[in-house]
Amino acid sequence: MIFLSSYSQPVSYPSYNTNPLPSDATGVSSNAVQLAAKMHLGINFGNTMVTPEEGVWNSKVTESYVKFVKQKGFNTVRLSVGWVWGHLSDPEKMTIDPVWLNRVKEVVGWCVANDMYVIVNAHADLGWLEDNVNAAMKDSVNAKQKALWEQIATTMREFDEHLIFAGTNEPKVDTPEQMAILNGYHETFIKAVRSTGGRNSYRVLVVQGPYTDPNKTATLMTTLPADNIPNKLILEVHDYTPATFTILTQGDVSWGKMVYYWGAGNHSTIEPERNATGEEETLIDNEFKKIKENFVDKGIPVILGEYGAWKRNVIDNANYLPKDLDKHNQSVDYWTKYVTKQAKANGIIPYYFETGFMFDRANNVVKDQPLLDAIIAGYNQSVSYVTLANRSTNLLMDGMYRFDNGSNAGQYGNSGATAQQWSIETVGSYVMLKNRASNLYLDGMYRNSNGSVVGQYSYSGSDAQYWTRETAGSYVKFKNKATGLYLDGMGTTTNGADLFQWAASNHNNQQWVINTVGNGQTAKMGSMSKDDIAEEPNFSIDFYPNPFSHEFKIEARKSNEPIHVSIFDISGKKVQEAASSSDSKQLLMGASLQPGLYIVQVEGVNSNFSKSFKIIKK
Known part of the structure; x- marks a missing residue:
């Protein structure tokens, strides 16, 4: 917490380092x-x-x-x-x-x-x-x-x-x-x-x-x-x-009114003037996302x-006791749990x-x-993530590492990237789909025409972000609350194609397979964020950060085998390649690349191991 006061400032003090010891790493x-x-x-x-x-x-x-x-x-x-x-x-x-x-x-x-x-x-x-x-x-x-x-x-x-x-x-x-x-x-x-x-x-x-x-x-x-x-x-x-919710407890002030009720499902109908306004969970998400990208992902x-x-x-x-006390206490518990x-x-x-x-x-x-x-x-509580593969094309729903509100959602072959991983949040009888890489939600954008593109947007609580999940045999369909249209792959097999919406049909294009991704934890506590793109008994690859600003590191784990790495631009042109040695299975790559989307292919030099994934340079 912040203390506001003053203290006199002498100019100099004696040294208190009168008995330094030899360095000891024990x-x-x-x-x-x-x-x-x-x-x-x-x-x-x-x-x-x-x-x-x-x-x-x-x-x-x-x-x-x-x-x-x-x-x-x-x-x-x-x-x-x-x-x-x-x-x-x-x-x-x-x-x-x-x-x-x-x-x-x-x-x-x-x-x-x-x-x-x-x-x-x-x-x-x-x-x-x-x-x-x-x-x-x-x-x-x-x-x-x-x-x-x-x-x-x-x-x-x-x-x-x-x-x-x-x-x-x-x-x-x-x-x-x-x-x-x-x-x-x-x-x-x-x-x-x-x-x-x-x-x-x-x-x-x-x-x-x-x-x-x-x-x-x-x-x-x-x-x-x-x-x-x-x-x-x-x-x-x-x-x-x-701060209006967490620490403003002694009355309204010039910079804000006290808030008693915060978070999804916690607003009061008894005292609506004390409900949080604007973004709530999204503000927390965005703050932590900035810290993760600027510091945690960099080690x-x-x-x-x-x-x-x-x-x-x-x-x-x-004088400042909430009229809807149960809802207020529920809000505080929810805020605390959510931030943790x-x-x-x-x-x-x-x-x-x-x-x-x-x-x-x-x-x-x-x-x-x-x-x-x-x-x-x-x-x-770890967040569970899933991938959603189109029944017709096998392409995965993909956020494409797009971070701007209103950006298009896409489809791409299975790459193992976090942009293809989504958390499914239940809100009453609806669900919301949140992208792991960007923290944006899948959004119908109030587009009502067949073939319109599905977008992504930070949390708004609007009907355009609510989807009804319907069962179609062993598959699922998603219907947007605002538009009435269904998520639709449109039969495209092109990597990077947009994700679409269409009126109800029985076509496989509107049917999706949900697969759970690991345990859903975004990053190991206190370590760099790594996208684990391959887990085989004797071979595994990490790459991080993704997206990257200057260089990214790619590292072979479990195996002593050297790796050969090729990077291709979106047109398929090879733009960089390198091979690791037997002594070091780490490579730093990407410094010479221009901002954009790239495909990275990793191969074992002495085996049949091969894996491809997407990476973004910001």
Whole structure:
């Protein structure tokens, strides 16, 4: 959460790195991707260790509470810690009270002893860093950042990789110039930790995007801060979308009205003026999609360091109590489950911001079981994907890696690409078809003519996105609610042809075969997104990212056999080829290609293995 205040800015501080140790990689050998893969469902010990006196806002953390949280299904903790607000024994020298340092170390030790990963950050900074990402203050802020982290890192450097440091909380950045300054603050943090030596030389660290806002981060954070140890950084974002629903609890304000009801099926007829308006689930989808494409797909692990929405009946303000309370509480549970699910589906590690409404920390009791159930269910619920093959032509329904609203849906031979994979969402007696690659929904576009093209569009809730699923023997047909027309392959056998609609007929062109795709998880937690295009007992191929901007990597797994790769443009002309060696089954390709759609053919050099797939250069 954001703290708004001020803090005086001394210019320089003494060095606290008085006893650096030799570098020690023991117990901290995992890189960021490997470590993130071990971190599953996360929780904040929120509003606990941020105040001048621990326990003012929430009960003190105990080891029994740490064990209780782990027993409830969490294996990683974000420990929000205030260092300057009441915890400096000498503010002029930026000296942290050693009693407080050791208290934080005690809580970290309980987490590590119980095999939990724990992130320690700098929270409640009273604005000394978060409000001062600017050229005028950068020298003073960097000096303070260095002094702060030399002390914290030195005190806790003996812990293994279960301890992770996070340099800031929610730094305010709006421009590329400010982003460069923020990366400088991050680099000061990184250097300060590394300089203390020991295990800190190789410890995985967390850096924050601007405001920790997913949209600003995807736009402004075009590079990570420098670190002399490669592949040891995790990125952090937060999500409280929409703020009118999640954190606006004390009345309407100039920038928005309080929202009590959110999500599909959760709007109130009793109090419609408090329903969410505009896009709802789609906003979450789009934010996480940006983070996935800009960071997760490039091998940069990401945590959702904070997210949460609060039920108005547990907040002591009778003036703002929803009239449709059951529907409101259902909305909060649904939002929490949806955000948890979509974070995991996009390879982002979720940390729920728990502040005492879900758990009674003093007595280690669950206060809100439905909310806890929503978090657990969201994390454990994988999205199931299917392919839809036309009975007449065997071509698959394909999103064609088109991301623009109103773009045409297509058909293509089986390639194994995520653009051919769809989730089927049930809405009452209808279904919606959502593309795995683009997150767009299949849309009739209100086109009523036979032979009209089917489009794709972000979630709108319109009748054009609703389809009736009808059984035709062992096949299915899809009828659009708005147009009354059926999905129709039109008998085309051309790869890349459009997908059409036609009035009801008994022709095979309107009949589809549904096949389930794997377990439906979009990306392995903490790893790059990979499209697994071939799974044979002794041969498997990964390629990623797809779409790609500069190059894509193709990698043979399971087999020691070299591969030969050919790339063809849409006309069938070969535009690039390469072969791997026996020593390395990886190839980087595509740098010389122009933006567009390509066919990649992979062959085993010494066997009959062969596989083709589509890839898009943006």
